[in-house]
Amino acid sequence: MFKKLILGATAMAMVGGMQIQTASAEEVLYVPSLSYRTGAYAGGGTPIANGFADYMNMLNARDGGIGGLKVVVEECETGYTAQKGVECYEATKGKGALVYNPYSTGITLQLIPKAPVDKIPVLSMGYGLSAAAVGETFPWTFNYPATYWSQMSSILKFIDSQDGGIKGKKIGYIYLVSGYGKEPIPLLENLAKTMGFEVVQFPVAGKEMQNQSSQWLNVRKEKPDWMIMWGWGAMNATAVKEAAKIRFPMDHFIGNWWAGANADLDPVGKAGTGYRSANMAAAGTDFPALQDVIKHVVSKGKSQIEDPTKVGDVLYNRGLFNAVLVAEGIATAQKIAGKANISGSDMRDGLEALDLSAARLKELGLEGFTAPIKGSCKDHAGGGSIFLQQWDGENWKRTSDLIAPQTDLVRPLLEAAAAKYVSDKPEWKTQTCK
Amino acid sequence: MFYREAGQFKTNYKDDQAVFPILQDRLAIGLFLIVAFVAIPYFGNDFFINSMMIPFLIFSLAAIGLNILTGYTGQISLGTGAFMGVGAYSCYKMTSIFPDVNIIILIVGSGCFSAVIGMIFGLPSLRIKGFYLVVTTLAAQFFLEWCFITIGWLYNYNDSGAIEVPQREMFGIIVTGASATPVTRYLVVLSIVVVMTWVASNIIRGRIGRAWMMIRDMDIAAELMGVRPLQAKISAFAVSSFYAGVAGAMMVFLWLGAAEVESFDVNHSFLILFMVVLGGLGSLLGSFMGAAFITLLPIVLGAIPGILGLHINAAALEHVKFMIIGALIIFFLIMEPHGLARLWAIGKQKLRVWPFPY
Secondary structure (H helix, E strand, O other), X not given: OHHHHHHHHHHHHHHHOOOOOOOOOOOOEEEEEEEOOOOOOHHHHHHHHHHHHHHHHHHHHHHOOEOOEOEEEEEEEOOOOHHHHHHHHHHHHOOOEOOEOOXXXXXXXXXXXXXXXXXXXXXXXXXXXXXXXXXXXXXXXXXXXXOHHHHHHHHHHHHHOOOOOOOOOEEEEEEEOOHHHHOOHHHHXXXXXXXXXXXXXXXXXXXHOOOOHHHHHHHHHHOOOEEEEEOOOHHHHHHHXXXXXXXXXXXXXXXXXXXXXXXXXXXXXXXXXXXXEEEOOOOOOOOHHHHHHHHHHHOOOOOOOOOHHHOOOHHHXXXXXXXXXXXXXXXXXXXXXXXXXXXXXXXXXXXXXXXXOHHHHHHOOOOOOOOOEEOOOOEOOOOOOEEEEEEOOOOEEEOOOOEOOOHHHHHHHHHHHHHHHHHOOOOOOOOOOO | OOOOOOOOOOOOHHHHOOOOOOHHHHHHHHHHHHHHHHHHHHHOOHHHHHHHHHHHHHHHHHHHHHHHHHHHOOOOOXXXXXXXXXXXXXXXXXXXXXXXXXXHHXXXXXXXXXXXXXXXXXXXXXXXXXXHHHXXXXXXXXXXXXXXXXXXXXXXXXXXXXXXOOXXXXXXXXXXXXXXXXXXXXXXXXXXXXXXXXXXXXXXXXXXXXXXXXXXXXXXXXXXXXXXXXXXXXXHHHHHHHHHHHHHHHHHHHHHOEEOHHHHOHHHHHHHXXXXXXXXXXXXXXXXXXXXXXXXHHHHHHHHHHHHOOOOOHHHHXXXXXXXXXXXXXXXXXXXXXXXXXXHHHHHHHHHHOOOOO
């Protein structure tokens, strides 16, 4: 009885070809936003989600959308967990989603193989899999404006320009033990050989984020010349506090762009003065586009932001920058496709042809907001430069020029990593670039 | 009236000992299976199958595993999440070592690794009980999580530290990987869950299951009557971890597609324990009910404002969901401390005597 049932059901399933298609969306540009306003990392997720939604709503209010079509941002709460992220993806992909911004390396890794199947690109802005920058191997994944690896190479380049070079120096790397924190290690070890420095690693387990005394005891023992941090959430403030406690020279302590938000350093305050972090989008509201956001959205109470003075915070502006990339991708895609109502694969072409030049940034009212980005079939990271900002005890101040990544050193490593990713996936679809 | 057993005579021992001795139960289970195997694949859309049915079935299997240990043998464990992880990581390793072996064999086989690990961490149960045992299983949870992060061999030294599912076919149909259709994956999960539930129900009804229940009810009496605690407890840990391991392997290979260590953290151990407690300790049906309550209810609740045309922002909705589900858990546990399965049993009894209750 049982066997017959199973056999019968499988047979029916195979004959049936049973896909109930959800009704195609009406004429809007539908952009799901996988946000995390709840859970342990809500402090980081909330401003990002606000910045993203506010920019899109500003475009709707000021320009009537993009190319005449309204942008619909639907938030889906992931709580920073991969399982909820996939649930959100499944719930929204049928509504004509143009692009996914997963906001978590864990979710990104799950969406990368799904993207080519569902024909919806993934834009993991400055997180996710570094190897995804190799456009030939990952046609559907984008890493604008830069990957973790190119960011690391920029930070090392900055160190090289200080205090008589990096050669012979000892660099401490303190990181969160997770996919995110471990990602740059292969590059760091590789560049240690080519650039001639020594690396000491200080791993911090996720559960021990707020108790780093043993790591910093080791730092005191090892006496590195510079410290680099790949941290997130509560880990950042704790690390800066501990560094201050052991009197580590703060201006020789550099965090990556997830270790340099206002929320990270506010609890540290004065003690953190001099701490540096990388960033990709300027903080503050001194840009016409941000003024428009305040005028059209925030001051009209259409934003979810609770405290209007938080507009222009580091992470708010990062979410806004993400929205700018998506909006530009949509505009480019509309130009290429010759129609306003684009699909996911049009969006992919648009993102690939993305050209956010200095002139275009000025046009958008974002002059000097970020480094110019230009994508291509080969390069899905856009070769974006980063800059360093420094904490003055109360706020972040930009203190360096744009630092370009060491593409010549990073690219071969990225290609090797991409080849490794697909090595056990014979069915993986790549693209060839002219 | 609806549930009248009158007139259903058992004329031999075989009938008397059937899994479902009552005709109505057999019909209901047949109907359920037809719905699950035919109607859902045919009518369900991708979201329903992929984000509701597949997780529900996978967590049901994990809950059955924990129920065997906690509900039937009385050994409380907080290591289920990690045992699921053992299944997932061993399945991943086996797919890369034996790429040509059928994926179903690997998924079920990965349960064996988890069973062995479960047996090792079950050894302390011979000496300690109750809360003290909880602490040792918690140690297993943290130790295994640490292993998943630290031992690079387990994830083939990927830069990302995550395990990714390769594409595998069976009879020319893609079963795992991103190209596999939700329906295919659903039918595979459903088949495994149905078969393993049937096996579990028979283990529990037999000599081994009775030994477990004797240990649970009074271990000294059980020992005096000839039940060997070593075999009984360790076998419970082995079978329980086997089920958890298969559930973990299915979670990664047939649902998520990739996983980091966060997918197997202590929160999942708690979640599955809640399913078991809420559904009913010592009940297979309860495992399904508990899993449905914890996995499906939030999604259903989340969809309600959309259906009503209300716009609530995502974060507020999440908070409201937490509150409603928390309140419901307390409500059900006060109403019926023995879980949803007991509620169903009471309902069944009422139906049996309706309309002339005595």
